[in-house]
Amino acid sequence: MQDINIVPVHISNADLVQKIIYELSKIFPGKVKKIGIDISVRESYSPDRRQYFSTRVLAEAVKHTSSIKGKVLILVSFDLYVPVFTFVFGEAQLNGKHSIVSLCRLHEEFYTGKTNTELLFSRTIKEILHELGHNFGLLHCSNWDCVMHSSAIIEEVDIKGDNYCPDCMKIIRANNENELSFS
């Protein structure tokens, strides 16, 4: 049974983190918990792009969390990029331990200027499940009802489902040594 460790970086919204932990606990049978680790992201900042280099943040997090058992999800407030792309919602090690999700472009304010906490929560859960799915060995799924469907724009995040489809669930089970019981 693998634990899910959430590492908030520059996140001030404690309620959101609690809600995420509660929601993930319903899905994953392992322990879902918040871990406070000081990860330096200064080196990952690009003044030209005014964004943080996702892969570098992840590499920095790996340095501090290698001894932690289970999956480690870095949740950040700032905008992420990889050099070839304009931005990324998140990044994950395929079949690995670490993943990262940015809240920046999941906020409705980013697009319309209007706050929508429910939508933020829904989008965040989807992106976290998506990146954790990659950690569990899943590739993108062609089923729009599946949270593993590729979503390169926010509309696609909103359209896709909020849980794994049965096929992806099977792969997670097969790739996970510990027997998991999913809701």
Next chain:
Amino acid sequence: MKPKANLLVVDDELIVRQSLKHWFEEDGYQVETADNGEIALKHFEKGKYDVLLVDMKMPGMSGLELLSKVKEFDCSVIVILITAFASVPSAIKALKDGAYDYITKPVDPDELSHIIENALNQKNLKTENEALKDSIDEIIKPDNLIGESGEMKKIFSLINTVSQTDTTVMIRGESGTGKELVAKAIHINSRRKYFPIITVNCGALAESLLESELFGHEKGAFTGAHYKRKGKFEMANGGTIFLDEIGSVSAKMQVELLRVIETKQFTRVGGNELIKSDFRVIAATNEPLEDLVKQGKFREDLYYRLDVFTILIPPLRERIEDIPLLAYYFLKKFTTAMNKKKDTISTEAMDFLVKYNWPGNVRELENAIERAVVVSKTNIIDVQDLPFQVSSNNHFDKDDKSIAAMEKRHISLVLNELNWNISRAADTLKIDRVTLYNKINKYGLQRKP
């Protein structure tokens, strides 16, 4: 799981290679990377890649150079060039050299995903289209148009020549010689082959019907015209219209035909709209059009408009060396269709076929073999399996009029009709049995199993 496609990412920056590899692997692609053009070419020669994502500016071989080299190797590969320094001339050059697209770093992830998906869809459609065209080519091969005689070789050569042009063709020949097959052969060898060939049997339709058949009609144009209907000339747009039995067209229709063939424009019956159609005309007749022109029954101007390139198909009796070839072709065709096993045609039956004068030409031969396949009870097509009119003396080779040849054929006919009952055959022939045996030996007649 089978990868969606194989991608090769070529970029001198490690982080770009890693990012793209990671991104596309999550999407189910098989991704290889190369940090320069030379290594990319080595990868490319070894493996099969559907898409290459290539950085424009790299040390050594540039992205554009790599593009031209891989296109020489495999023109179907999709190359997408990526640059951090976009410029209109380099974009134009890339696209002219065969790049599928040209994108600027940093690229919107959604845009890149869509570009790759669209490129692969286009490639798949192209491959599918080529496969379909190949299967269409196989399906539309002209049936029955076979022959190795000098006459047929000349016709094949003429078909080949005229197919490459849009010239109007007049096909002449007796009924059953295969005029429609020649028309189809011209069509399918032409650039118009993926468009329809529309056949109009001008002799089979009344003048009023022919007009609406050829030009179409508007709703309510005449009693019974409940719907608007396209005519044959409109349906032949892009393709070929084959006007069979052109000699039987009425004087009024000849005027209409001349006009539409010259202008490629017409109006539907009951309509005002001028319709344009791009078609090629092939006409056919078994009538002596020159005589009809002299008699004033066929317009001279239409005659010259149609008789631009003439192909004369000789009757079957003038190319007897093709008869065995055709006979075996039809034998195979009908045995396959009827799921019957008939291995061969007996020497005697083939002799009959070769010596018959075939007034109905290839069509008659086809019918004769079809009937023979139906009635034959053995694995060999024999004389008695051929239709009566074929085995009748009335139609035999006019060249050999000797008494001996006539006698041989007649004795063979009687023997076959009486199932080689020698006594009854001798009675019928009014000769004694010994004489009949002598004649059987003399002419080398044999009963077929």
